[in-house]
Amino acid sequence: MRTTELPLVVVLGDQEPPLLDRVKDRARLRRVGEADLAEALREADALLVWDFLTEALPAAWPEHGGPRWVHTASAGVDRLLFPALLRSGAVITNSRGVFEEPIAEYVAGLVLAMAKDLPGTLDRQRSRIWQHRETERVAGTRAVVVGGGPIGRAVARVLSALGLRVALVSRTARGRDPDFGRVYGFGELAGLLPDADWVVCAAPLTDETADMFDAAAFARMKRGARFVNVGRGPHVVEADLVAALRDGRLGGAALDVFRREPLPPDSPLWTAPGLLISPHMSADTHGWLEDLAELFLANFARWTADRPLRNVVDTTLGYVPMSEAPGGTPHTEEGSP
Amino acid sequence: MRTTELPLVVVLGDQEPPLLDRVKDRARLRRVGEADLAEALREADALLVWDFLTEALPAAWPEHGGPRWVHTASAGVDRLLFPALLRSGAVITNSRGVFEEPIAEYVAGLVLAMAKDLPGTLDRQRSRIWQHRETERVAGTRAVVVGGGPIGRAVARVLSALGLRVALVSRTARGRDPDFGRVYGFGELAGLLPDADWVVCAAPLTDETADMFDAAAFARMKRGARFVNVGRGPHVVEADLVAALRDGRLGGAALDVFRREPLPPDSPLWTAPGLLISPHMSADTHGWLEDLAELFLANFARWTADRPLRNVVDTTLGYVPMSEAPGGTPHTEEGSP
Structure with missing residues (x-):
């Protein structure tokens, strides 16, 4: 991550995620819709894919540079495994533990x-x-x-x-x-x-x-x-x-x-x-947005401290391997199942 | 039970229970509807309340005599605990184990x-x-x-x-x-x-x-x-x-x-x-009628052998006390839970 100033975290989504203001002193948060995504990604240090059903990412991904870390508020990462993102070498993490x-x-x-x-x-x-x-x-x-x-x-x-x-x-x-x-x-x-x-x-x-x-x-x-x-x-x-x-x-x-x-x-x-x-709601119980935000924030703390991220996707497999310790929900202690 | 001839088992119900022909050499089976119930009960040695939602029993119960054993194809026995039946001293058994x-x-x-x-x-x-x-x-x-x-x-x-x-x-x-x-x-x-x-x-x-x-x-x-x-x-x-x-x-x-x-x-x-x-169907899964019939037949075998019946209702409590060993379903061994 760039050290000269607070990292720019682009948040893709029409809705404001909860709890993110907790890190407003440690990151520049910029929430964008699909229309502004391409421009925002060129400067982004990290991307939070809050609107995880988006299909806008492949067209918006920059040819050079772009976020070094992409976190998705979903379990599935199929929408992230497109060639330009894979070539970029960005680390992808998912929301295992919430759903x-x-x-x-x-x-x-x-x-x-x-x-x-x-x-x-x-x-x-x-x-x-x-x-x-x-x-x-x-x-x-x-x-x-x-x-x-x-x-x-x-x-x-x-x-x-x-x-x-x-x-x-x-x-x-x-x-x-x-x-x-x-x-x-x-x-x-x-x-x-x-x-x-x-x-x-x-x-x-x-x-x-x-x-x-x-x-x-x-x-x-x-x-x-x-x-x-x-x-x-x-x-x-x-x-x-x-x-x-x-x-x-x-x-x-x-x-x-x-x-x-x-x-x-x-x-x-x-x-x-x-x-x-049913309308893609099987995982979505009261409090799930807070749980997703907490999971992102826990990984954000690791990222800013240069500690290994949790829930890192193996981009060859297309998911987080079971051999990685589970990410845990925000309600469980780190490392517990 | 009377020993001079096969016992008369009255079956109350508009539908024919399955499996009962297994005991046709050991009992006279007489199936009746509510209209013929009173007359049938006067001669009955035992009563199988197959139509367990009936409300016809109190009016049909004979003043003298009547069945010595009443088995109901239900868990609840509230419809059986009327004064004349209680006074008669008939043993009541239920279908615990099926539902x-x-x-x-x-x-x-x-x-x-x-x-x-x-x-x-x-x-x-x-x-x-x-x-x-x-x-x-x-x-x-x-x-x-x-x-x-x-x-x-x-x-x-x-x-x-x-x-x-x-x-x-x-x-x-x-x-x-x-x-x-x-x-x-x-x-x-x-x-x-x-x-x-x-x-x-x-x-x-x-x-x-x-x-x-x-x-x-x-x-x-x-x-x-x-x-x-x-x-x-x-x-x-x-x-x-x-x-x-x-x-x-x-x-x-x-x-x-x-x-x-x-x-x-x-x-x-x-x-x-x-x-x-829902129409009183929570207990009624495919095969339940066979399970109910098997439970009755197992108790019938005990009755004809003068062995203690299973699932005997404590008429003071209004149910089968937990202290009695469970009746078991037809699929379990006698005495197993």
Whole structure:
């Protein structure tokens, strides 16, 4: 970082993040929208990608110079791994530690809602129809959770706590995982799908995981199985999902992420049978913006002290490797899980 | 039981229970509706109350004689504790062991659905509205579960597994509960309500628990707290609940049981703000009828062998005391939990 004056931290976002005034004596903070991004980046020492759904960065990234550190208020970094940024050598950090547990609760809620046909109950309530039905147990059913990072692991933990039998699928198979015993590799997914009652995608978006859930994957799934995506939209070939729901291959699905967000009003997804649509909110519980800001501020303190940053993304892998100590939420002590 | 011929087992219900033909060589089975009940009971050795929502029994019970054993395909026995049956000295057994875990899953689903505003998400989906909202964590919130029997305990266990801080409230306070440490007494409920984010009623219906949730109880609850009833309708003063929802005292509620079932179409409950209505189905998962039949058949085998019945109701208490070994589901070995 430049030492002659306070570092310039560019904050990309239409909304003002909370808590940042805590560092106003240690940084020049400049919040910009997408229109002013390119000009601001040329001078920036660091970039906080607060509006993490932006797609403006590749076009705005300067040919020379630019921020040495990019922090994103998201878990996924797929929107940051474009050639110019990678070439620049900037360090990328993410917000691991904020999203895991909320997303896991959200997935548990979706699974239970589908098993207990809560949407069907709400439909009948609107028409004042009293119609008893039998529903499903979740305990004893089988779930495949794709994504061996902190989010997938949190999802697997909460589903296990509800009595589901969970197979965790990750980029790298592991024979002796401390939490899950065996972790399966992506190459084993096809073999796991036919036995799964629930398939949950909580993976980072990489070349390897894009379009992972397509017609071939859905065709391998058990008739009536359910699919949940809390990863990224491009994990799913959406037309194939609609087809699998329409022909009854899948018994239901829930998407919290989409190839285009906001989901366009004319998307066939809105009315696909048995499909639950939520607007990319699975991680976002009260206080999440403060948690995100705290996480950034903790890394900012490290950065200004020339200490190693937390949650550094391996730009070859496309995510923060599990071998790095977890970033921790602002509510946990540094180094605790 | 009479030994001169096969015992007469009267089965009350409009639907044929599964599996009963297994004992057709050991019993005369006579299935009746409410109209034929009185006449059938005069000759009956045993009564299986398959239609456990019936209210026809008090009027149909014979003045003299009558079944020596009454088994109900329900957990609650409130409909059986009428004077003539109590005077007759008939042994009453219930279906403990079938409902606990399904109800616990159902409650977990309701709690998560409310925390994550799933009803609001479904509403918006119908109108193709993409509207991000912040939702709530359930981990770390406080729940009070009323009902220290197997259902309440199962509910408390699953909510604890989701990270909620659960206080279990039972008829009898206990200082050293093997699962929950301390169990609170009914007299302590009023003191617990102000701190609870969630209040779940899973109690048996007795004189002590009827009308337990009235205006006074709701007034003690934290503003915005949620209430769930999977016990019996008369636990709740329904007009008081509607008022508490309308004035914002309660942030939401879910009822699976009602003072009148089916809930009449003109009930104000259908449209009370934030109230989820389900048709007495929390326990009823695929296979439940088979599980109920197996439980009856296991007790029938004990009865014909003059062995002690399982799940014997203490008619003074109004439920099966916890000190009796659990009845076990058909899928577990006798005597296992």
